Amino acid sequence: MQEDAKILIVGSGVFGLSTALWLARAGYRRVTVFDMQDTETAGYDPGVGIESASADINKIIRFSYGDEIEYQRLASQAAEIWDKWNQQIASLATERRDELPEVLQKGEPKLWYKCGFLRMGAASEFSDYEIQTLRNMEKEGVRGTQFKSDDDADIERASRTGWAHKLDVCRRQERFGVHKAVLDSSAGFVVAYKACAWAQHLARKAGVEFILHPTKGRVVGVDTSNPDKPVVRTVDGVTHEGYLVVVAGGGWTAGLLPEADGLIETTAGSVATIQLPKDRQDLWERFSPENFPVVTWGMHEGRVSDKDIYSFPRDENGVIKIGFRKTKWTNYDDVAGKRISIPKAVHAKETNIPIPALEAVKEYISVNLPELAGLGISSTRLCWYTDSIDNSFVVDFVPGRPRVAVCSGGSGHGFKFLPVLGREVVRILEGKGAETVYGRMWKWRTSDKEKRNGLEEGEDGPRVLGKQRLASREDWVFREHVS
Structure with a gap:
């Protein structure tokens, strides 16, 4: 890719933010992030209605990964940057507090504990x-x-x-x-929503553009009828042409890339x-x-x-x-003629x-x-x-769509890598994935195993939300403590 290549990223959560930040740091000058929620104004605060796995009050930072030492090492590298971010924020809070994102001006100016x-x-x-x-x-x-x-x-x-x-x-x-x-x-x-607000702040300072709006920022399709010019279509009917599209939509990813069904599941x-x-x-x-x-x-x-x-x-x-x-x-x-798991929040x-x-x-x-x-x-x-089918991330070009990449499959353990994930994503987007351990781990893949992390169940499986009895407020009470 040339440094003036127009790169469109769908999603302003951890995967999209880290990718955008590291693309900008690598010298790419035309990076745009789309999201249907105004995560900037809300500061990613779930208390004001932001609906996203990344927009949470806190996430675990851990280094325990069993025999998956590659994730242990990556988490350790991320921790070094978490430390630096804490130091930068503490310094700004003391000297130029008004330069911090608004959510970091409130309460303790600190991300990770x-x-x-x-x-x-x-x-x-x-x-x-x-x-x-x-x-x-x-x-x-x-x-x-x-x-x-x-x-x-x-x-x-x-x-x-x-x-x-x-x-x-x-x-x-x-x-x-x-x-x-x-x-x-x-x-x-880490305080998750403050961490995302800080990462978006850094990305903006690095030159990344954000379109955060319920219609202008909500992507409803990725058109690759011209394989050299992928197009992102938003709900307001506008089309945005780019050199490369990266779908990092968290729980909404599978709905935008139906061909990923069987590899990832919401x-x-x-x-x-x-x-x-x-x-x-x-x-x-x-x-x-x-x-x-x-x-x-x-x-x-x-x-x-x-x-x-x-x-x-x-x-x-x-x-x-x-x-x-x-x-x-x-x-x-x-979704696009298929039955695919999507967030209930849709x-x-x-x-x-x-x-x-x-x-x-x-x-x-x-x-x-x-x-x-x-x-x-x-x-x-x-x-x-x-x-994903094996709880490992999926970061690769979509088969048959050479200018569309997926960046997803966080599998409930992706947040800790926010400071460093994009470094590896950029290497993959630049075509160096086969040269790196993470590029090989995160490539587009299939499995012939009988058990594939539950993805083999499909709509007939026992985990479908519509088959469950949901707890009401009355169920919240611990009966032995009722007077």
Whole structure:
């Protein structure tokens, strides 16, 4: 590509933002990002109605990837930039606060919190995934950041370095006599909506143009009838011709690229929140990032566990977010003559989650955080994103459409790579994908496996949202706490 090539990006979430930012840094001067939501004015804040997996209150920063050491390494590279972004923002907040995006002028001017990440098992032994993760941490020379709950040397080191209070925050050893967990002191979380606002701010400063509007920015089709001049068509009837189109639409990607059906699938995770009362200073202190880590319960334990729960410390508004990952829901509709899963938000935003998801969240609270049960659930929602057949990203040119690329398949773990993902995407767009480990990992692919991350189920499968009973507000209450 020439530096004056017109590059059109669909989607201003993590994948689109990172791609745009790194294209601009690589010298491409005509990069335009389309989105149907005004993410700039709203600052990506989900509290004002932005509907996107990227527009969230927080996301996990982790380095534990089992035997997938390439993702562990990429996450470590991203963490170095997260650190730099924190430093840049802190400096601006002190010297030129008005130059920060508006959402970063409010509250604490900080994106990422290294509060630790407690990988808490639900079984009596460590999973193979956890054992392999620790081997890879050792291989990379960062085993010292990991504290194993049953290792005397690790416990002593945690005490000496100030991490002991986060090794068993749910008091499982005391209450149940068993606690199998690993605390990663290098991990934590980012304030997701502020991070996206900051990345968009950097992209604009680098020369990227954004069209963020419900009609002017909403892409409804990608026309490649002239393969040398791909066209993006927006809902207002306007066509935009480019040299290259990159579809990075998150949960909306599969609907714009029906040929990706079978490789990626739009799914929804289930999220619930608990609002801490402002007069409960004891809870505010207990669940602060200083005292409470990000926690997962029973994730990556295969058949041993049906938990797959994660939770965060409270945010600056006293909100604790808890998510259920075991089952990811689908929502099928007609798209270009095919039945494809698309976000429910296209038609009507769904704020209720299926009963099994709510019950799993309530079990996690009842078993591990019983002091929160009396508060009840404050809100629930579905978080729509895109899974791939193997949970690895999909970044490649679309077969048969040489000037159209897909940048998707975040599979629920893409956000942490926001600062660095676009670096690898640009290499792929420049035709160097076969030369890089990530280009080979993320290429367009098929699978002949019987199980393909649930994509083999289709509309007949058990995860279809329309087949579920959704939880009502009455279900949010913990019955044993009703007076």
